[in-house]
Amino acid sequence: xxxxxxxxxxxxxxxxxxxxxxxxxxxxxxxxxxxxxxxxxxxxxxxxxxxxxxxxxxxxxxxxxxxxxxxxxxxxxxxxxxxxxxxxxxxxxxxxxxxxxxxxxxxxxxx
Amino acid sequence: xxxxxxxxxxxxxxxxxxxxxxxxxxxxxxxxxxxxxxxxxxxxxxxxxxxxxxxxxxxxxxxxxxxxxxxxxxxxxxxxxxxxxxxxxxxxxxxxxxxxxxxxxxxxxxxxx
Numbered sequence: 243x244x245x246x247x248x249x250x251x252x253x254x255x256x257x258x259x260x261x262x263x264x265x266x267x268x269x270x271x272x273x274x275x276x277x278x279x280x281x282x283x284x285x286x287x288x289x290x291x292x293x294x295x296x297x298x299x300x301x302x303x304x305x306x307x308x309x310x311x312x313x314x315x316x317x318x319x320x321x322x323x324x325x326x327x328x329x330x331x332x333x334x335x336x337x338x339x340x341x342x343x344x345x346x347x348x349x350x351x352x353x
Numbered sequence: 354x355x356x357x358x359x360x361x362x363x364x365x366x367x368x369x370x371x372x373x374x375x376x377x378x379x380x381x382x383x384x385x386x387x388x389x390x391x392x393x394x395x396x397x398x399x400x401x402x403x404x405x406x407x408x409x410x411x412x413x414x415x416x417x418x419x420x421x422x423x424x425x426x427x428x429x430x431x432x433x434x435x436x437x438x439x440x441x442x443x444x445x446x447x448x449x450x451x452x453x454x455x456x457x458x459x460x461x462x463x464x465x466x
Binding site for chain 1: 357386388395396398401408409411443445451452453454455456457458459460462
């Protein structure tokens with residue numbers, strides 16, 4: 243059983259389109275992170291959200307943490323080919339004391 | 354500041370052999386975590402070290418072990434390799450514990466034949 247469920251698993255869109263990736267759980271997390279990973283490289287931390295309802299923007303990327311701190315979303319506006327990669331959400335629970343990763347969303351943005 | 358470095362980047366081993374992977378964290382980071390990444394299972398937590406002590410351990414068999422040195426560098430060892438151990442092994446460092454924000458190295462791609 244995956245503690246963090248990401249959807250969709252795969253997404254192929256055209257340059258300029260908008261998209262949203264979801265990260266859901268039945269558990270509460272004290273914080274949630276989003277990472278982006280390119281082939282042959284390790285994940286790169288994009289953002290950390292810690293407060294329920296929090297919204298953070300990073301250029302064309304908007305991250306939201308659910309009010310109940312059980313879910314999160316990543317919205318990309320006007321996607322570009324450079325956004326292509328594997329997007330991973332990761333949640334930290336005080337119980338257990340470790341980061342738990344979702345399965346990832348493979349995004350492909352075609353020119 | 355240099356990022357997390359992992360050596361070697363690529364490794365091919367035979368079933369039954371053992372392997373040691375190395376990780377140097379970002380300077381000043383004292384927490385090091387190890388993950389196994391496979392297409393089917395995604396990123397799975399192996400263990401975390403802080404100040405040379407294992408803080409946390411994932412659900413992997415005892416063939417997987419690790420250690421951390423006084424300079425925060427870490428090694429992980431896999432003994433009696435199995436085909437299913439083929440994966441990308443990622444090391445991540447964090448400035449403090451709990452290791453909420455982690456910075457990953459490029460990984461070691463291990464292929465077991």
